[in-house]
């Protein structure tokens with residue numbers, strides 16, 4: 001893919017070739033976008049973009065996905081198009097009157113679809129990056145949600161203050177460090193959605209073993225192992241749905 005569109009902004013692939021400003025102007029007209037950017041990579045625990053603006057100057061936009069509105073500034077926070085199906089899948093699993101905790105909530109990648117598509121009793125959305133937290137609050141307003149509470153802070157300190165029937169851990173790399181606090185906050189029979197980036201050959205062993213090792217005396221039942229996308233050559237981004245009793 002040479003480009004992707006997020007709201008009214010076009011993100012060019014790093015390999016996308018153009019010769020002049022006129023080429024960019026034509027591209028912006030063709031796709032009806034106000035800005036064209038390249039995002040080199042997403043860095044650090046706060047998942048901040050390293051980017052170049054090639055055309056236009058506004059980097060804030062509203063992206064519509066799965067019937068939800070996501071306001072975001074692509075110069076400040078990330079957007080992963082590849083997680084689209086997973087965002088809707090989780091929202092559809094949430095049962096009536098469930099209390100949900102969204103650890104690593106970002107701008108509401110999971111919290112907003114849950115608020116829009118389910119009858120959850122309450123969603124606690126914990127996010128450490130003040131820029132993401134700002135857009136999380138904006139998106140709660142934009143989607144007219146009254147049952148989502150944004151919490152600015154570190155999941156390690158905030159999660160123990162709440163209990164939930166379902167916990168989403170939509171973060172990769174060091175997510176396993178947070179398994180104990182998540183499991184401790186999970187109600188009896190509750191469900192955890194645990195994300196991990198894992199070498200393909202360890203996909204069926206390492207993530208579940210990590211959950212079991214942090215569950216102590218509680219039982220762990222694997223409900224589903226879902227591949228989200230290829231993360232790097234030979235590395236998969238997976239999510240495990242597990243019931244903890």
Ligand SMILES: C[S@@+](CC[C@H](N)C(=O)[O-])C[C@H]1O[C@@H](n2cnc3c(N)ncnc32)[C@H](O)[C@@H]1O
Pocket residue numbers: 045046047078079080083087103104105106107109110126127128129132153154155156170171
């Ligand atoms: C960007 S999201 C991952 C993408 C998302 N799963 C999706 O569907 O596109 C991960 C978020 O976790 C936040 N984060 C990282 N460490 C955290 C922590 N210890 N406590 C709370 N939030 C944290 C980052 O700031 C980031 O906004």
